[in-house]
Structures are given as structure tokens and as C-alpha cells.
Amino acid sequence: METLRERKKQRTREALLRVAIELFTTRGYERTTVDDIADAVGVSQRTFFRYFAGKEDAALALDAMTVSNFVDSVRARPPHEPPLEALRLAVLEGWDTLHEVVESVVPVERFLGMYRVIESTPVLLAAHLRRSAEAEEVLTRVLAEREGLDPATDPRPRLLVAVFSGVMRVTERQWSTDGEFSLEAMRALTVSHLELLGPALTGKWSPYTKT
Amino acid sequence: METLRERKKQRTREALLRVAIELFTTRGYERTTVDDIADAVGVSQRTFFRYFAGKEDAALALDAMTVSNFVDSVRARPPHEPPLEALRLAVLEGWDTLHEVVESVVPVERFLGMYRVIESTPVLLAAHLRRSAEAEEVLTRVLAEREGLDPATDPRPRLLVAVFSGVMRVTERQWSTDGEFSLEAMRALTVSHLELLGPALTGKWSPYTKT
DNA sequence: TTGTCAATTGTCAGCGGCTGTCACTAGCCT
DNA sequence: AGGCTAGTGACAGCCGCTGACAATTGACAA
Numbered sequence: 219m220e221t222l223r224e225r226k227k228q229r230t231r232e233a234l235l236r237v238a239i240e241l242f243t244t245r246g247y248e249r250t251t252v253d254d255i256a257d258a259v260g261v262s263q264r265t266f267f268r269y270f271a272g273k274e275d276a277a278l279a280l281d282a283m284t285v286s287n288f289v290d291s292v293r294a295r296p297p298h299e300p301p302l303e304a305l306r307l308a309v310l311e312g313w314d315t316l317h318e319v320v321e322s323v324v325p326v327e328r329f330l331g332m333y334r335v336i337e338s339t340p341v342l343l344a345a346h347l348r349r350s351a352e353a354e355e356v357l358t359r360v361l362a363e364r365e366g367l368d369p370a371t372d373p374r375p376r377l378l379v380a381v382f383s384g385v386m387r388v389t390e391r392q393w394s395t396d397g398e399f400s401l402e403a404m405r406a407l408t409v410s411h412l413e414l415l416g417p418a419l420t421g422k423w424s425p426y427t428k429t
Numbered sequence: 430m431e432t433l434r435e436r437k438k439q440r441t442r443e444a445l446l447r448v449a450i451e452l453f454t455t456r457g458y459e460r461t462t463v464d465d466i467a468d469a470v471g472v473s474q475r476t477f478f479r480y481f482a483g484k485e486d487a488a489l490a491l492d493a494m495t496v497s498n499f500v501d502s503v504r505a506r507p508p509h510e511p512p513l514e515a516l517r518l519a520v521l522e523g524w525d526t527l528h529e530v531v532e533s534v535v536p537v538e539r540f541l542g543m544y545r546v547i548e549s550t551p552v553l554l555a556a557h558l559r560r561s562a563e564a565e566e567v568l569t570r571v572l573a574e575r576e577g578l579d580p581a582t583d584p585r586p587r588l589l590v591a592v593f594s595g596v597m598r599v600t601e602r603q604w605s606t607d608g609e610f611s612l613e614a615m616r617a618l619t620v621s622h623l624e625l626l627g628p629a630l631t632g633k634w635s636p637y638t639k640t
Numbered sequence: 641t642t643g644t645c646a647a648t649t650g651t652c653a654g655c656g657g658c659t660g661t662c663a664c665t666a667g668c669c670t
Numbered sequence: 671a672g673g674c675t676a677g678t679g680a681c682a683g684c685c686g687c688t689g690a691c692a693a694t695t696g697a698c699a700a
Contacts, residue, residue: 223647223696230648251685262650267687300632340559347562348555351598365634372637373599373622374629380599381630384591387562388584411584415630418585419592421511423576426583434667434676441677462656473679478658 231269232323233259238276239324243331247277247339274345280320280329281336281346285353287319288312292360301361301375305382306412313405330399337394350387354379385411442480443534444470449487450535454542458488458550485556491531491540492547492557496564498530499523503571512572512586516593517623524616541610548605561598565590596622 220228237258241250252273256263270276291308299307320329336342358376362369369375389407396403417423431439448469452461463484467474481487502519510518531540547553569587573580580586600618607614628634 221697226696227648252687253685263686264651264688265649268648273686302630302632343562344555344559347558348551351554351558367634367637371639372634373603374625374634374637376599377596377622377625377629378632380595381592381626384595385588388587388591392584411588414585414588415592418588419513419626421513421589423512423578423583423585426578426585428582432668437667438677463658464656474657475659475680476678479677484657 230259230261230265234261234266234269235276235279236324239280239328239332242277242335243328247273247335247342274342277332277336277339277342278345278349280323280332282349283319283323284312284316284329285349287315289353289356289360291315292357297364301365301378302382304361304364305357305379306408309386309408310405313401313408316401326401333390334394334399337391347387350383354383357383381415385415441470441472441476445472445477445480446487446490447535449484450491450539450543453488453546454539458484458546458553485553488543488547488550488553489556489560491534491543493560494530494534495523495527495540496560498526500564500567500571502526503568508575512576512589513593515572515575516568516590517619520597520619521616524612524619527612537612544601544605545610548602558598561594565594568594592626596626 234255238250238255241254241258245254252266253263255276256266259266266276270279288309291311292304295304295308316329317326320326336346354376357379358369361379362372362375365375367375386408389404389411393399393404393407445466449461449466452465452469456465463477464474466487467477470477477487481490499520502522503515506515506519527540528537531537547557565587568590569580572590573583573586576586578586597619600615600622604610604615604618
């Protein structure tokens with residue numbers, strides 16, 4: 219049981235986030251001012267900045283939730299799995315549990331909408347990529363510990379994570395630009411791209427047939 | 430022979446860029462205002478924005494030069510080379526020819542300094558990553574054409590480029606945080622990391638010994 | 641309950657990045 | 671020399687964001 223103050227804070231934050239996402243996905247990110255959001259919620263602009271580090275922060279809040287959900291999944295993978303396999307299964311697990319993670323704030327639909335906004339807004343995409351880079355750092359440490367390696371001296375965990383993230387980045391991007399914009403589609407793309415990882419590296423590219 | 434107007438424009442732009450880099454590397458990016466730069470050059474703030482799309486743009490101008498130099502190198506690789514090998518050799522070529530590309534504006538030393546600024550300034554790092562993503566798109570098209578593939582339907586060129594870029598990103602980062610901050614060190618790191626690409630993916634990580 | 645303390649908020653002022661506008665200056669060209 | 675145009679400066683203004691301070695509101699004990 220929480221205090222009234224905490225509940226109020228929670229409600230304000232969620233209201234701000236919900237309105238922000240609503241406006242970003244309808245009007246667009248750049249065409250939405252912080253004042254718009256604050257006014258729609260009925261708080262001062264200053265209050266918005268007390269809940270979010272910046273406009274970006276609100277736009278990427280959902281993304282941050284899914285990322286930390288994914289990282290948690292990686293941590294929870296059984297230690298006997300090879301690292302790449304653990305990442306692969308964790309990311310699929312992440313998609314499967316996305317509802318529970320996101321739905322507490324907005325319907326999954328809105329999440330997908332925000333994804334398109336992020337991909338199509340340069341400044342948001344940039345911020346998203348930087349956060350992904352930070353996540354890579356965390357994943358590197360997790361994997362290194364799993365395997366008993368020191369990430370400061372052994373570059374291999376970091377390299378693996380970078381390669382994996384590169385594939386996921388391609389997947390994200392194709393997903394957001396494709397017409398098929400569902401979680402199932404994302405899942406299928408993930409599987410397909412990771413299967414292509416090995417063959418794509420050889421450079422002996424046999425004719426490609428869609429699966 | 431160019432007209433006087435064009436020479437003047439060129440000089441103004443270079444002056445702005447030089448001063449910007451000077452201030453960014455000494456005072457730091459955030460602690461340098463556009464007014465500082467404009468005043469130091471002796472032009473109005475408005476003029477700065479006529480030469481650069483933003484403060485970021487000036488900070489990443491050198492980086493943009495090296496990127497396009499690298500892309501050109503890839504285009505010039507003999508077509509019989511496997512894609513990954515073409516990328517590998519092109520990036521090494523890029524480091525070797527960096528002097529000629531950059532020295533026309535500032536000494537290579539300053540370039541290295543700006544690199545550290547970029548890596549340590551969140552907003553710059555974000556912008557840098559986004560530009561890298563754009564470069565990946567270009568490289569994808571170049572490689573796809575080399576191999577006679579259609580990047581719209583065949584994800585393999587894009588995947589290869591993403592993997593390669595991931596490795597280079599790790600290399601950049603380690604380079605910028607290592608003490609050894611020379612082009613030779615960067616070259617060595619590049620070679621070493623690309624050699625580790627295959628072994629790092631297997632996940633059967635034998636004890637690591639530095640080369 | 642009531643009074644005190646701490647947390648939350650609103651208001652105001654201000655900085656810095658960035659843009660539109662418009663008049664003015666300086667190079668170009670005949 | 672004089673008209674044309676590219677480039678510049680000056681000004682006003684929007685927006686993101688921050689610090690400071692006062693006002694309000696919930697928490698908690700007397």
C-alpha cells in the first residue's frame with residue numbers, strides 16, 4: 219500500500235506519458251511542444267521536466283521499458299546456453315511478453331505507433347541508437363560474467379553483442395518500414411535474420427529465396 | 430580559378446569549422462555556444478547557421494569527411510573481392526589516407542581530439558550513431574550492386590554491413606577510451622577485431638590471449 | 641485536530657539553439 | 671558606371687530546458 223502522494227505522482231507521470239505518446243503519434247514529435255503536453259494534462263511545463271529528463275525521454279520511455287525487459291530476459295536465461303542462443307531466445311521472449319510490460323501504460327498498438335515515430339524522426343532515432351549502445355554495454359557485462367570472462371581485456375563478448383545488436387537493428391528498421399507491422403511479423407523477421415547471420419558473413423551469396 | 434565570392438565563402442566556412450573544433454576540444458562541446466564561435470570568427474550567429482545546419486553539424490564535419498572517404502574507398506575496391514574483405518581493406522585504406530582528407534582543414538591531432546569529444550558527449554554520440562546508420566544504408570546499396578543483388582528483397586547485404594559496422598563501432602569505442610590514441614593503434618585494433626569476428630560468434634570461447 | 645515539516649507544484653526569469661524576415665552591403669557582369 | 675544578386679547583419683520570436691523562490695498540499699506526531 220502506497221501513500222497518497224506516491225499514487226498522485228504515479229498518476230501524473232502516467233498521464234503525461236499517455237498524452238505525450240498520443241500527441242507524438244498523431245501530430246508528430248516535432249510538431250508537439252512540451253507546453254502542448256503539459257497543458258493537455260493540466261500541469262505546468264516545469265512539472266513535465268520534473269518527471270522526464272526531456273521531450274526525448276518521454277518519447278523513448280516505452281522503448282526503455284522493453285529494453286530493460288529484454289535485458290532481464292537475458293539475465294534469466296539458463297547458464298548452459300551458448301551466448302548467442304541466449305540472446306536469441308531472450309529477444310523472442312521479449313516480444314512474447316511485450317503486452318504485459320507495455321499494456322500497463324498504453325495499448326500495444328500505441329507502442330507500435332511510437333516505434334514508427336522514432337524511426338522517422340532523426341533526433342529520436344539518434345537518441346534511440348545511443349540508448350541501444352548503452353544497452354549493449356550492459357549486455358556485454360552480463361554475457362562476460364556468464365562465461366567467466368573479463369570484458370575489459372577480452373573483446374569477444376562485446377563483439378558478439380555488437381553483431382547481435384546490428385542484426386536486431388536491421389530487423390527493427392525493416393519491420394518499421396514494412397507494411398506488416400505486428401509482433402508476429404517482428405518475431406518472424408528476428409528468426410529469419412538470425413538464421414541468415416552465418417550465411418550473410420561468408421560473402422558467397424547464393425541466390426536468395428524468401429522463407 | 431574561382432570567383433572571389435566563392436573563395437570568401439570557403440574561407441569563412443573553414444574559419445568557422447576551425448574555431449568550432451578548437452573550442453569544442455578545449456572548452457568542451459556543451460560549454461561552447463554558437464555565439465562563442467561566431468564572435469571568435471567575427472561573423473554573426475545567423476551566418477554560422479547559414480554554413481552549418483546546427484552546432485552538431487560543425488562538430489561532426491570532420492567525421493563526415495572520413496566517412497565519405499571510406500565509402501569512396503569501398504566503391505573503388507576491385508569487384509572480385511568478397512564483400513567483407515572489400516569493407517575490411519577499404520576501412521584500413523581509410524585510416525591510411527586520413528591525413529590527406531583531414532589535414533586540409535585541421536591537423537590530424539585535432540581530429541583525434543574531436544573523436545574523444547564525440548564519444549564523451551551524449552548528444553554528439555547519438556548524432557554520430559545516426560549518421561553511421563545512414564552510411565550503412567549507402568554501403569548496403571554499394572555492396573548489393575557489386576554482387577548483383579536487390580537490397581530491397583535480399584537482407585543479406587544489409588546484414589553484412591550491420592555486422593561489420595558493429596565491429597567497427599566496438600573498435601572506435603575501445604580506441605577512444607584506450608590510452609593509445611594513434612592511427613596505428615586504430616589500424617591494429619581494426620585488424621584484430623575483424624579477425625575475432627568468426628571466433629566470437631561461435632560462443633565456444635577458449636581462453637583469450639592478446640595478440 | 642492541529643501544527644509542523646517535507647514534498648510537490650506553479651510562476652517567473654533567463655539561456656542557448658535555431659528560424660524567418662528584411663534591409664543592407666559587396667562582389668559580379670554588361 | 672549601374673543594375674543584379676549572393677551573402678550578411680540585425681532583430682524578433684519560438685522552443686527546449688534550468689534555476690530560484692514562493693505557494694500549496696500531503697504526512698506525521700503531539
